[in-house]
Amino acid sequence: MDNFALKVEDLVVYLDDLIAVRGVSFVINKGERWGLVGESGAGKSLTALAIMGLLQDGWKTSGAVLHDGMNLLQASDKTLSARRGRTMSMVFQDPTTALNPVAKVGKQITWILRHHMHVTQKDAYEQSLVLLNKMNLPRPESIMDSYPHQLSGGQRQRIMIAMALACYPELIIADEPTTALDVTVQKQVLRLLDAAVTERNCGLLLITHDLPVIAAMCENVAVMYGGRIVETGKISDVFTNPRHPYTKGLLASQPTLDNIDLDGGTRLPSIRGSVPPLYAMPDGCAFAERCDFATQKCKELPELDNQIQRVACWNPVAEARKGA
Amino acid sequence: MGRFILRRLAFFAITLLTTSVLIFTLIRAAGGNVAAILLGKNSSAEEIHKLSTELGLERPLPVQYFEWMGNFLHGNLGQAFRSKQLASHLIWSQAPVSVPLSLGGLILAIIIAIPLGTFAAKNFNRPSGAFVAVLSQIGIAVPVFWAGLLLSLVFGVHLHLLPTGGWVPWSENFVGALRSLALPVFTLGIVMASTLTRYTRTAILDVMNEDFVRTARASGMSRRVALIKVGLRNASLPLVTVLGLLAAEMVGGTVIIEKVYSLPGISRMILDNVTAREVVVVQSTVMVIVVYVMTINLIIDLAYGLLDPRIRVGK
Amino acid sequence: MSEMMQSVKNSLKRPRKKSRLPLIVGASITLVMVIIGVISMFWIPQDVNVSDPSIRMLPIGTPHHLFGTDFLGRDVTSMLMTGVRTSVIIGASAAFLSLFIGTLFGMLAASISKLDEPIMRTADIFMAMPGIIFALVLASTIGAGYVTTIFALTSFFTPAFVRVTRASSMRVLSEDYISVARLYGRSRLFITFRHVLPNVSSILIVQFTIYFAAGVLSEAGLSFLGVGINRPSVSLGMMLHEAVEQIGITDPLGVWPGLGIVILVIGLNLLGDGLRDYFDPRFSQRVR
Numbered sequence: 067m068d069n070f071a072l073k074v075e076d077l078v079v080y081l082d083d084l085i086a087v088r089g090v091s092f093v094i095n096k097g098e099r100w101g102l103v104g105e106s107g108a109g110k111s112l113t114a115l116a117i118m119g120l121l122q123d124g125w126k127t128s129g130a131v132l133h134d135g136m137n138l139l140q141a142s143d144k145t146l147s148a149r150r151g152r153t154m155s156m157v158f159q160d161p162t163t164a165l166n167p168v169a170k171v172g173k174q175i176t177w178i179l180r181h182h183m184h185v186t187q188k189d190a191y192e193q194s195l196v197l198l199n200k201m202n203l204p205r206p207e208s209i210m211d212s213y214p215h216q217l218s219g220g221q222r223q224r225i226m227i228a229m230a231l232a233c234y235p236e237l238i239i240a241d242e243p244t245t246a247l248d249v250t251v252q253k254q255v256l257r258l259l260d261a262a263v264t265e266r267n268c269g270l271l272l273i274t275h276d277l278p279v280i281a282a283m284c285e286n287v288a289v290m291y292g293g294r295i296v297e298t299g300k301i302s303d304v305f306t307n308p309r310h311p312y313t314k315g316l317l318a319s320q321p322t323l324d325n326i327d328l329d330g331g332t333r334l335p336s337i338r339g340s341v342p343p344l345y346a347m348p349d350g351c352a353f354a355e356r357c358d359f360a361t362q363k364c365k366e367l368p369e370l371d372n373q374i375q376r377v378a379c380w381n382p383v384a385e386a387r388k389g390a
Numbered sequence: 391m392g393r394f395i396l397r398r399l400a401f402f403a404i405t406l407l408t409t410s411v412l413i414f415t416l417i418r419a420a421g422g423n424v425a426a427i428l429l430g431k432n433s434s435a436e437e438i439h440k441l442s443t444e445l446g447l448e449r450p451l452p453v454q455y456f457e458w459m460g461n462f463l464h465g466n467l468g469q470a471f472r473s474k475q476l477a478s479h480l481i482w483s484q485a486p487v488s489v490p491l492s493l494g495g496l497i498l499a500i501i502i503a504i505p506l507g508t509f510a511a512k513n514f515n516r517p518s519g520a521f522v523a524v525l526s527q528i529g530i531a532v533p534v535f536w537a538g539l540l541l542s543l544v545f546g547v548h549l550h551l552l553p554t555g556g557w558v559p560w561s562e563n564f565v566g567a568l569r570s571l572a573l574p575v576f577t578l579g580i581v582m583a584s585t586l587t588r589y590t591r592t593a594i595l596d597v598m599n600e601d602f603v604r605t606a607r608a609s610g611m612s613r614r615v616a617l618i619k620v621g622l623r624n625a626s627l628p629l630v631t632v633l634g635l636l637a638a639e640m641v642g643g644t645v646i647i648e649k650v651y652s653l654p655g656i657s658r659m660i661l662d663n664v665t666a667r668e669v670v671v672v673q674s675t676v677m678v679i680v681v682y683v684m685t686i687n688l689i690i691d692l693a694y695g696l697l698d699p700r701i702r703v704g705k
Numbered sequence: 706m707s708e709m710m711q712s713v714k715n716s717l718k719r720p721r722k723k724s725r726l727p728l729i730v731g732a733s734i735t736l737v738m739v740i741i742g743v744i745s746m747f748w749i750p751q752d753v754n755v756s757d758p759s760i761r762m763l764p765i766g767t768p769h770h771l772f773g774t775d776f777l778g779r780d781v782t783s784m785l786m787t788g789v790r791t792s793v794i795i796g797a798s799a800a801f802l803s804l805f806i807g808t809l810f811g812m813l814a815a816s817i818s819k820l821d822e823p824i825m826r827t828a829d830i831f832m833a834m835p836g837i838i839f840a841l842v843l844a845s846t847i848g849a850g851y852v853t854t855i856f857a858l859t860s861f862f863t864p865a866f867v868r869v870t871r872a873s874s875m876r877v878l879s880e881d882y883i884s885v886a887r888l889y890g891r892s893r894l895f896i897t898f899r900h901v902l903p904n905v906s907s908i909l910i911v912q913f914t915i916y917f918a919a920g921v922l923s924e925a926g927l928s929f930l931g932v933g934i935n936r937p938s939v940s941l942g943m944m945l946h947e948a949v950e951q952i953g954i955t956d957p958l959g960v961w962p963g964l965g966i967v968i969l970v971i972g973l974n975l976l977g978d979g980l981r982d983y984f985d986p987r988f989s990q991r992v993r
Binding site for chain 3: 401404405408409412413416417527528530531532533534535536539540638639641642645646649650657660661663664665667668669672673676679680683684687
């Protein structure tokens with residue numbers, strides 16, 4: 067038995083001649099919580115879908131994704147489906163479209179339990195009630211008997227989380243789980259997710275562009291830009307002493323009470339330029355054209371170095387922390 | 391669901407009403423003097439006037455309309471001018487031909503098209519799927535009567551398998567009747583199946599791209615199981631809608647097929663009357679056909695309501 | 706760059722561009738048919754209505770009668786050419802008129818909310834009625850012929866155009882730049898024509914070809930039944946009608962007109978599909 071829940075090695079995801087994920091590697095050990103941050107289009111969702119084997123037709127992958135003793139990228143749909151929902155599961159972004167509109171919620175949950183855990187319908191029903199209770203959903207019997215359209219977004223998302231947790235997976239991937247919800251509901255759902263993951267000791271890969279959420283829920287973080295991971299490490303390190311210029315810029319541009327003048331006079335610092343489109347990715351570092359520290363060497367693609375807080379950069383932010 | 395049913399029934403009633411007015415107006419107003427039409431070209435003004443008064447054509451249109459509607463609802467569909475036959479008898483006599491033909495074709499089309507369309511969707515990126523897609527494209531382009539011609543040439547003439555025309559009444563010989571219907575139903579079914587296959591393929595492809603299918607797969611359903619358990623059930627909604635369109639196509643198809651195979655059904659009856667300009671009979675016959683099609687549409691729409699929990703159960 | 710990336714880069718394929726073949730084939734076929742039709746207006750081998758029983762039922766390949774003659778000795782080739790012309794004219798006219806009227810009402814329904822419900826209900830009612838029935842009713846009162854057929858087909862197709870135009874217009878109208886135009890004080894009508902129309906036009910062109918094909922098929926069907934085109938005009942469906950009446954369906958005389966219809970319709974369908982792909986934003990490379 068490996069001690070990691072997921073090991074991604076040099077994952078490349080591409081469609082015809084468009085490379086969207088350009089060589090991503092990381093390891094999630096059992097029980098570890100990782101945040102995957104980056105702007106829209108950085109390749110976070112595609113990475114997640116590639117891991118689960120749920121890419122749309124036409125997309126191809128290369129590299130290795132090791133989980134449950136095998137390379138998922140080389141497995142058949144049948145083999146993968148034995149693991150999806152059981153050893154690894156995913157929570158998607160939009161609760162309005164994520165559930166089957168013509169089937170009762172109860173049926174959708176019990177199917178998972180019956181298929182993977184081979185329990186009887188009765189047992190599956192009971193276990194589902196317990197799951198829904200854990201998700202703080204009142205009157206779970208009535209929810210089991212409802213159709214998705216009769217429930218609110220927050221309720222639906224909690225059901226999705228329940229479905230993802232049902233079989234005590236080694237790894238849960240949550241792709242922007244609260245972005246589509248009302249702000250007031252977001253916190254509740256995140257708290258529930260947090261509690262559930264703790265209780266079951268699952269690995270968590272939380273994908274989001276929302277930095278505070280990552281800080282609250284995860285211990286480790288990987289920063290993605292232009293289809294590659296540019297920095298990884300413990301959150302406590304990365305968020306206080308970012309080594310990659312992009313991470314630094316990202317953190318600086320977060321509105322906090324410190325950098326916003328309440329009478330409206332401030333301009334938030336932002337990173338100049340914009341993300342290069344997929345079809346015009348430079349061969350070297352994708353961030354170079356926007357980077358204040360770029361040099362000629364940056365025309366060569368940097369790999370993650372081997373320090374504890376790893377960065378893929380030829381000119382990482384000055385090792386200032388080593389000093390004062 | 392209750393409100394849905396009410397709304398649908400209301401639409402049903404209103405459409406029938408409007409259509410009846412439309413038909414009535416078209417025949418009375420657009421065609422010129424009904425009496426003149428019935429009597430033919432060489433009639434004198436006197437004769438026309440006499441007939442007009444007899445048939446009550448001098449009265450204001452709304453009055454005539456309500457009389458017609460009233461009679462219609464009581465089963466009195468008028469009569470042919472020349473033969474004096476009751477329109478209701480004429481219509482009723484061809485029901486044993488047209489109804490089995492039209493419904494048989496529809497059912498056959500469904501039986502063929504749904505599995506075929508599903509197959510085409512499942513294998514959309516493989517030659518087998520593409521082949522079916524192209525086949526259905528060609529099938530749509532083929533006019534119904536031409537298909538009938540070809541099929542009857544092949545099966546009837548060259549293979550001598552099935553009769554290519556003529557009708558054996560049910561009362562006379564049950565098997566004979568079935569044999570006379572075999573080719574016609576087959577032709578109608580195949581033609582409608584082409585359109586239906588195309589729609590089925592599109593509907594299923596669209597559904598398989600939906601988010602909830604992805605969730606189903608993420609929960610552990612293999613592609614195949616997801617298609618069957620989630621995809622088909624959800625695709626049934628747009629498909630049921632398409633069936634409604636098909637029902638209208640079915641009427642046209644039935645009329646043509648009957649002509650091709652010389653079956654004494656609604657086709658012969660209505661065409662003879664149209665060429666003979668028997669407006670009264672045509673009027674009632676058309677109304678009956680519209681009722682038939684609208685009823686099928688009503689059933690289909692209600693089925694849709696039952697299938698979609700968002701309508702059936704509501705909030 | 707890692708080895709993996711390098712090997713992927715080396716193995717990359719050019720995106721499979723949607724084949725232009727359907728478009729080219731479809732356009733060619735349609736063009737050929739239209740040309741045949743146009744030629745037939747000026748020259749045909751023989752008058753289509755001159756019967757010469759002495760040369761009846763000649764087989765194909767006979768000199769001077771490429772496709773043979775029918776049961777009355779009339780030249781089939783000439784009839785085919787004229788028939789193609791009729792199909793093209795009727796199909797195109799019906800499609801064009803429905804496009805015109807349907808687009809007008811569709812855009813009205815989309816931009817003026819008060820008109821939306823009545824227009825759509827009327828369209829629904831028209832759609833619920835089988836087209837053939839409508840055509841039959843017209844034929845029994847006004848009499849069959851070119852005009853009746855076009856009129857019947859137009860009434861039959863227009864609701865579909867209304868639906869399509871309304872849906873597309875509504876989609877365009879919900880875009881942000883429309884709100885900006887409204888803010889500038891542009892009238893609804895101006896917005897509709899200036900902004901909605903160009904965006905909707907590609908869809909309309911595709912629909913036009915679809916209904917052109919439908920018109921050809923429908924006219925053929927009506928003429929086959931005897932309530933469409935009649936002598937002295939000639940139509941492919943009418944030829945089949947005569948074949949069935951006179952000789953019965955067991956004679957291959959009906960094969961050629963039917964084939965003509967099939968070819969024309971397939972050509973139009975391919976053209977429509979080709980145009981649809983052509984107008985699709987280049988980024989979508991899904992081959993469906």
